[in-house]
Amino acid sequence: MEDLQAPAPEWKPSLWEWLHYRLMYWVVLPFRAWQVRIRQWGEGRQRCKVCGVADGFNFTVPDSVWEAVVPLKFQCGVVCLHCFDHFAKQREVDYSTSLSGFCFAGDKASLGFEISHAVNIKDRD
Numbered sequence: 001m002e003d004l005q006a007p008a009p010e011w012k013p014s015l016w017e018w019l020h021y022r023l024m025y026w027v028v029l030p031f032r033a034w035q036v037r038i039r040q041w042g043e044g045r046q047r048c049k050v051c052g053v054a055d056g057f058n059f060t061v062p063d064s065v066w067e068a069v070v071p072l073k074f075q076c077g078v079v080c081l082h083c084f085d086h087f088a089k090q091r092e093v094d095y096s097t098s099l100s101g102f103c104f105a106g107d108k109a110s111l112g113f114e115i116s117h118a119v120n121i122k123d124r125d
């Protein structure tokens with residue numbers, strides 16, 4: 001069994017290991033991140049202006065609820081449901097019965113959802 005209290009062994013890479021690490025860190029990983037950004041940009045999906053996620057889920061709420069929940073600087077942009085819920089929790093706004101038009105726009109299918117029940121959560125952290 002490994003001794004978790006022991007100091008970590010010092011890493012003494014060979015020249016090849018050091019070059020491989022540097023190549024991965026400075027060239028390969030940034031290139032892959034750039035590839036993902038270009039591919040997602042080409043898909044044309046809307047991204048949440050708060051967290052940057054393009055989850056494909058869309059929803060609508062009345063303007064009064066939107067303005068009560070979403071901070072002013074994000075009100076003109078796309079906000080994902082997760083971030084919207086986070087803001088609603090921060091501001092203690094019950095939006096549980098205000099959500100409509102909930103749908104998913106994927107690559108293979110678009111789906112519309114009906115909300116079967118909604119509960120406002122009050123006393124959960």
Ligand SMILES: [Zn+2]
Binds near residue numbers: 048082
């Ligand atoms: Zn978000």
